[in-house]
Amino acid sequence: MSVLDTLRATVGDAHVREGTDAAPYLTDWRERYRGHALAVVSPASTDEVAAVVRTCATAGVPIVPQGGNTGLCGGATPDDSGRAVVLSLRRMNRIRAIDPYNDTMDVEAGCVLQSVQDAAREAGRLFPLSLGSEGSCTIGGNLATNAGGTQVLRYGTMRELALGLEVVTARGDIWHGLRGLRKDNTGYDLRDLFIGSEGTLGVITAATLRLYPLPVASCTALVALSSIDDAVALLSLARRGLGASLTGFELMAGDCLASVTRAFPAQRLPFEGNAATLPWYVLLELSDSESEAHARERFETVLGDAVANDSARDVVIASSFAQSRALWHLRESIPLAEKAAGKAVKHDISIPVSRMAEFVRDTNEALQHIFPGVRHVIFGHLGDGNLHYNVAPGAGWTDIALLARQEAIFDVVHAHIGRVGGSISAEHGIGQLRRDALAQFKDPIELALMHTIKHALDPHGTMNPGKVLIADS
Ligand SMILES: Cc1cc2nc3c(=O)[nH]c(=O)nc-3n(C[C@H](O)[C@H](O)[C@H](O)COP(=O)(O)OP(=O)(O)OC[C@H]3O[C@@H](n4cnc5c(N)ncnc54)[C@H](O)[C@@H]3O)c2cc1C
Incomplete structure (x- = not known):
């Protein structure tokens, strides 16, 4: 029996996709990677997954596990060879x-x-x-x-x-x-x-x-700021004032919010005048275990202090669940607005919060010096020291010209990350996008131990080859 026949017998004919049926599984969310596969196989139980893996292991067929295919580093996309099986877990949803x-x-x-x-x-x-x-x-x-x-x-x-x-x-x-x-x-x-x-x-x-x-009450606010230094000062104030009740602290460049309101005109920035054109905004969330009144009092005290000490230039506190959702919607729409605006060179970086402003200033300057006119699209989870630091085509640039310089842009940004003691991946992972950079930037002993673990657990190299580690280096 061929490998495909065995897989069909294991999961049922309807759950082995080939040809055009398989196409949606062979490209990533950003449409940066396109691969080919022997088939997309969708088991319904752990026993079926084990049987599929045994079949592939015996035949030396590579396996690319896939869930929702929303990953941002090409980790769930097979290579071009057409040898791999994409193992979709979506039917295992109990x-x-x-x-x-x-x-x-x-x-x-x-x-x-x-x-x-x-x-x-x-x-x-x-x-x-x-x-x-x-x-x-x-x-x-x-x-x-x-x-x-x-x-x-x-x-x-x-x-x-x-x-x-x-x-x-x-x-x-x-x-x-x-x-x-x-x-x-x-x-x-x-x-x-x-x-x-x-x-x-x-x-x-x-x-x-x-x-x-479940929290008893929550409060959401959008704060307009003049600088990243002010955002870091606000984070420190909010941490001291709210402790573990501070559940969200998101930084967004004014340009990011402008691209959201351009791409989705139904969404609006809740500020007017000068506060609507400031370079930085922070979305804060507090979750409280006592009451709505208790939550609001604590939130207003902290934000009042921020206005008084000038770290916050203007503040809007959501007065209803719908307003809170609208503020979060602005933040959540940034990746979609970015996607609609075209391709960009993406970084998902982790750096000490205390060095955030220095990192952004120095890296922006270095990029402008080497690639004049590129746009800096910056947002992220500032509370965790995690920035999505993206470089987009600006005046005089096309998507194609920018992507042709991707490796050179990575080099500049990664060198600055190294200088401030950061990491080249905070939450999106390595996949195929950052695999070569990992080999360059990871501590050599750490990298060697990772290869040892890979060989021990996957001796034939059939589990998602070409992702995270360069094979046999
Ligand atoms: C609009 C948008 C917003 C996002 N926001 C965030 C964010 O705020 N924070 C964040 O961390 N990420 C974010 N992401 C990235 C992405 O959603 C996450 O990485 C998510 O965890 C991927 O889940 P998935 O099921 O789509 O995985 P996939 O994309 O299918 O796979 C991702 C990786 O996991 C492997 N994999 C999948 N399932 C399994 C399994 N069962 N066993 C073993 N390996 C498996 C794949 O081989 C691949 O390497 C965002 C993505 C989008 C599109």
């Missing part, structure tokens, strides 16, 4: 169990993030991971990329939100690690190894997730 007393839920890898948030809320609990792509991305993809998003400040990244995993190894064995334990010191932490491994070590089929109490 909530297996919710344990409200243990504050945990067991979910399958193909569950869409939003459906997990909804199921938690129906059980009177909060699952706090929150991303602009939450209507399409899956828990498996969130784990495989160690996703971050807008609530990391309070609840941490996906690594902090997962207590246990179920994984199909590269040999096709099933590791039953769905444990709802906060403490478990029984040797090496395999869970943390598979989280963030981007499908290069095994296939995540299910997870035990950590739940939290």
Whole structure:
């Protein structure tokens, strides 16, 4: 029997896609990468995943795991060879169990993030991971990329939100690690190894997730600012005044919000006059466990202090749920407005908050010197020290001309990241986009240990080859 016949017999003919049916799975969200595949295979259970992996391992067929295909580094797109099988987890979308007393839920890898948030809320609990792509991305993809998003400040990244995993190894064995334990010191932490491994070590089929109490009240505000220094001062003030109640702190350049209102005219900036044209804005969120009045009083005190000490130039506090959603919608629309505006050279960087202003000033200057006229599209999760620092075509540039200089732009930005003690990937991962840069910038001992782990867990190199690590270097 051929590999394809065996795969059809395992998951059913309807769940092995070829030709045009497979096309949507062979390009990434940004349409930067296009690949080919033997087929797209969609198993419905962990046993079926294991059988597919065993078939591929025996035949030496590479496997590219895929969830919602919203990743931003080309990690879920196969190469050009047409040899790989794309393993789509989307049919594995059951909530297996919710344990409200243990504050945990067991979910399958193909569950869409939003459906997990909804199921938690129906059980009177909060699952706090929150991303602009939450209507399409899956828990498996969130784990495989160690996703971050807008609530990391309070609840941490996906690594902090997962207590246990179920994984199909590269040999096709099933590791039953769905444990709802906060403490478990029984040797090496395999869970943390598979989280963030981007499908290069095994296939995540299910997870035990950590739940939290639902906040009783929340407040949202948009603050207009003159500088990143002022944003950093506001963050420090808000942290001191609000403590763990500060659940979101998002920085956005005025240009980013202008591109949102251009691309989506129904959206408006809630400021007028000078405050509508300032270079920086911050979206803050507070979640309170007492009452609406308590939340608002604390929020107004902190924001009043910020206005009094001149770090905030103007403030709008949402007075209803709809207004709060409208403010968040502005922030969440930035990647969509950016996509509509054309291609850009993207960076997802992590740097100490205290060096944020210096980094942006020096890197902007260096880029203007070498590539005059490029536009700087800057936004991100300032509370976590995470910026999306993107370089877009400005006057005199086309998409094609800019992308032709991508590696040179990476070099400039990565050198500045190194200078301030940062990282070239904060939350999007490495995939194929940053694979070569990782080899260049990672500590050599750390990189060698990563290769040792890859060889130990995936000796034949069939798990998502060409992603994260350069093969056999
Ligand atoms: C509009 C928009 C906003 C975004 N905002 C954020 C944000 O704020 N924060 C953030 O962190 N990311 C963000 N992202 C990026 C993306 O949504 C996340 O990386 C997400 O976690 C990917 O999930 P997915 O299911 O789409 O994974 P995919 O894109 O399908 O896959 C991503 C990687 O995970 C691997 N993978 C997928 N499923 C599995 C599995 N079950 N087992 C093993 N490996 C697997 C793939 O091989 C690939 O390497 C955003 C993307 C978009 C389009």
